[in-house]
Amino acid sequence: MRVLLLLALLLAASPAQAETVAVTNARAFTMIGNEPVENATIVLRDGKIDSVVRNGPVPAGARVVDAGGSIVTPGLMSSGTHLGLIEIQDVAETNDHAAKAGSFGAGFDPSTALNTNSALLAQVRADGLTRAVTAPSASPVAPFSGLASVLRLEDSADILDRSKVALFATIQGGGAAGSRAVGWLELRAALDRAKAPAKDGVADENGNALRAVLAGKIPLVINVNRESDIRQAIQLGGDYKIRIVIGGGNEAWRVARELAARKIPVVVNPFANIAATFETLGARPDNASLLQRAGVTLVFNIALGRGTQDAAVAVREAAGLAVAHGMPWIDALKGLTVNAAQIWGITDHYGTLAPGRDADLVVWDGDPLEPSSAPKHVFVRGKEASRVTRQSLLRDRYAPDAAKKTEWPSAYR
Known part of the structure; x- marks a missing residue:
């Protein structure tokens, strides 16, 4: 019983592993060469880039992020x-x-x-x-x-x-x-x-x-x-x-x-x-x-x-x-x-989307060098970053509530 309890405590104390993610249908600029890998499947495993393969397979149990043909770059x-x-x-x-x-x-x-x-x-x-x-x-x-x-x-x-x-x-x-x-x-x-x-x-x-x-x-x-x-x-x-x-x-x-x-x-x-x-x-x-x-x-x-x-x-x-x-x-x-x-x-x-490198990558909704473009997904060492920021919270709090057809934001009502 004591052994089982000790094992449970050790497991609880150990850091959680980053999930396995497969970014599919990506136009991947790996920065290894000048040309992108088209229709790439990028596998992120244990916080690292596992593989970048054209039309590559999706590992069993991986969370799938469909890039939909979008540009993917290193972070x-x-x-x-x-x-x-x-x-x-x-x-x-x-x-x-x-x-x-x-x-x-x-x-x-x-x-x-x-x-x-x-x-x-x-x-x-x-x-x-x-x-x-x-x-x-x-x-x-x-x-x-x-x-x-x-x-x-x-x-x-x-x-x-x-x-x-x-x-x-x-x-x-x-x-x-x-x-x-x-x-x-x-x-x-x-x-x-x-x-x-x-x-x-x-x-x-x-x-x-x-x-x-x-x-x-x-x-x-x-x-x-x-x-x-x-x-x-x-x-x-x-x-x-x-x-x-x-x-x-x-x-x-x-x-x-x-x-x-x-x-x-x-x-x-x-x-x-x-x-x-x-x-x-x-x-x-x-x-x-x-x-x-x-x-x-x-x-x-x-x-x-x-x-x-x-x-x-x-x-x-x-x-x-x-x-x-x-x-x-x-x-x-x-x-x-x-x-x-x-x-x-x-x-x-x-620096590159190469196997063994940290899984820092961004799925973009357009050209990353255009200021009007924005990320759809951001991963840092294999973990997807939240898109919630102080600015987005302020926007949501003080923007007029269009659904209720009022000019007053919810924070003022």
Whole structure:
């Protein structure tokens, strides 16, 4: 009797396995090649992609989701947000993405402040985002912002996929330091200091972050827009033999061949296509297209304010804008999936609809790069995500009740 009771308790305490799901009649863009698998059956088992087969069989007992010929893609990924670190921009107590005081610069890691109950997570998940880079925006130790993390956007108390995936820095002129030359000198000096043995044998967090960059474990993301700064970033990468990623890069098209030759990716914002500042006088709408044609690996983000509050719809629209100005559709989709997985170091479990990868996928009601399209089904690690969000609840509460032919919503009656 005691053995049976113990077994029952162990079974109750063990986590529930994700159900087996078969997504049928799918036009599956697996991101392994450029062409879709037509009439595909995609089997999700134990939270992983089990198979993607044209006219494949449905496993016994599997729940069937009929895609009806719709496009199916991996869950999308934004390469620059503050998700989990912000709720309302103008409410300071909900902002954890910037270190305004202290000695942490390169070592500032905001992942310990992640809010898994953020209402924004359910919204972006319902809109088709299943992974995201959440990045710091500033630290007291210029030019560094700190360390970014990758989130998996499931309904869970644990949304941290991988922490410390990249070190972010920003170089710009006219700030507290004055000349942008100060920023480049400070960046090089910090890398030089990190080469030396830790003082008294004690490794500090700032030094650890820089040593991870020097060892090639993580990339250094340098947020710059002006051509001269991009060239400095390219030179820095060559001098220190480190992995560089350009963030922003409004004038990156001017050095596209150099970036491609050095295999330096660019996190591009297609909305930034006008000369808004003196640093972006060379901005143009076809920046992404020109970079792609030169062979530069691209991923997408948008201005971080909107890049968090409206992360999924906005980054899809950004990729669609790149397509509207000459970038091939499939390459824009790669920028939201497999390219992002490659740059941020999660190709072992995300980015393609390949057997063994996490079962992150979206069934779309139209073209995923059209802002008017929306997901019909979203799966994160094999579990279907709820489409209920704070916004949908507010809509249902305050929308006029058409069935009862009244202008007053139910909440007012």
